[in-house]
Amino acid sequence: MSTHKLKGLKGNGYQARWTDPAGSRRAKNFKTKAEAQRYEAEMTTAVRRGEYSDPQAGKAKLSSVYENWKASSVGLKPKTKASYDSLWTCMVQPVWGNRSISGISRSAVKTWISESKSITGKTVSASRMKQGYVLLKLLLDHAVDMNLINRNPIQSGSRSGKNLLPRIEVQKQKRALEKDELLALANNSGEYRLLILVAGLLGIRWAELVAITPEDFDFKKKTITVSKSLSEISGRFELVTPKSGKARILPLLNILEKNLKAICLATPEGEPIFKSRKGGYLRHSNFMKRVFSPALVKANVRHITFHELRDTAISQAIASGADVIAISRIAGHANPSITLNVYGHLLKDSMGAIQRALDESYADMNSGNPSGNQQLPSAS
Template identity: 30%
Template sequence: MRYYDRAGKLKSEVSPNKERAESRRTELEASLSAGTYVDPGLAKVTFAEIAEKWLDTRHDLKQSTWWKYRGLLDNHVNPKWGDLSLNAIISEDLAVWVAKLLKDKKDGGSGLGPSQARHAYRVLAMVLEWCTPSRIPVNPARGIKLPVQPDAEQVYLTYEQVERLAAAAAALRTKYDRPTASAAINKAFILVLAYTGLRWGEAAALRVGRVDLDKRRIRVATTFYEVGGVQHEGLPKTGKRRTVSFPASLVPVLRPLLDAREPNELVFTTARGQSLRSHNWRTREFVPAVTAAKLKVDGLTPHKLRHTAASLAISAGADVKVVQQMLGHADAAMTLNIYGHLFPDRLDEVADVLDARRADALLNLAAA
């Protein structure tokens, strides 16, 4: 069977029998008429080849995200789909693959958690979507049922717990009875995390010139992240800079770390003047401080101090837009999804105000 594609090129196909040939003719005529025709030859390229091209085009990604996608492709996606042509990937097989990602390794699975499995699926789906409809008519990854990601257990410290943790971190000493590498800055660092909501990498990358003690403002312009054990500095998670305020009581805590220092110097460094590293600080400073402060709080991590900041701000009367700006969320919906349960139930308060104003209106009408 011969036909002309949308570009006017002569194509030919061979069918095993007359019935299949007629069916294919009808299918081709319909797709050419509707403008949905896809050259079958374009779908014969392997998934791995297309995935490389797709990744090469993603100049919009942060470096850390790019490498995350690179790792997911290399470790979980390409081993299964890399050698297959695009037209050989079908929805049923994708559903089985997603389920297998969650199985324990001893049962032949990948042993991933729901979150990581969803990330692996998402990368595969994005590559296939990039090929639709230029190489494949529809994306076979659409509609795949994904594992439910359980809600993370939130941890919120009280003011007293924050202060105990900060004090314990400042008093940490090594087995040689010398201050730990970050003991000198631990108190200020923890208080900034707990009262401003900065992400760990944002606080670690904070420069002297971005802290205004008079106005009590911090300009969040960059963050630290690690790729393959190498520390990099880039834009904050959402790609947007922001300004946050901090309590006046932190001014005397921060001042010694800022005075007589150059604007581009890091506020928080080790005793040797090196930048903080996430894993080292957590294991050598934060965890021992939690133990020393005798905080019996399950699941307490440095990131939970960000949740603490949100909780304390909400209890102090901050509305959702203020909390969104403070935390640097992309939109208020994200803030509500995470912290909506912390906002007070103001239904009765609103109803009482409506009652009072209605009563005033009725009095005015009666007096008129």
């Protein structure tokens, strides 16, 4: 490995020479000796550290990386794939699709984020921009794995990846229904009264709820197994695993048991217990327009989303004194930290109830009077 001065037919300037990890001799020409020496040192160091990538490979377009990444990303759910396709088409591809990988810089990405435009030219929300950035980062990480570049210029945790993302707007506080509001909403939902109660008392997600079949119930053990989810993409339905990727078991409440047993007996095995009026899977958009929104008006309940029935169930579980691990399992969160992040404000609000319960439990203890008959246990 050395720097050589070019003469004659080779032209003027200097040539950096190095050996790649495969043992092949490589070279690149520069106008000045300093440039050649600097580049040669960079290549030599990259080979020694195992970070070498073919300089010519960096000319590959990001669009080719996206296709390779999609083909190799096995295990993605249909809805997740559709989400990535939307982000690529509307956010990433218009700006970066025809760019060479090596030509994507931190400063250019920073400008893209500050402008926050979609393919239509309209400004997108900070959360949508963050999703686009995450996809771009995934693709650049994949380019590193493909040995097209030796590092991701926007790698998180490095200097290059700092302060790129826009500040996400404060998420509005979740709105949980009171018990009487939940009952009023259910009573005004017609034939879907039971569906509303199951969602509001057990916190089952919409996609999981409309996929439940009779065999998911064990009336002897009084449990419901949530093992599948119905993904709806561009009008098509597909059964997939729950959001966490794992099945979970929920308690079958006495208040629901009689009606759920009746509907299970009336539903053939393998068919959803909550169906559309035509007998097929329930579509979220149709249900919201034809059942849920009118029921909110009739019940005189402030507007909420269907997902806030899940928040209602979880907030009631917290108010009842259930611990965070039990709540996390019922909610189907991958780990308790998610429960704490999403519902931490409710757990904080429950501290007063816990304090009162403990005070009542130990009210007969005279811990402040050494001469009292009842003493707190010794620590020794």
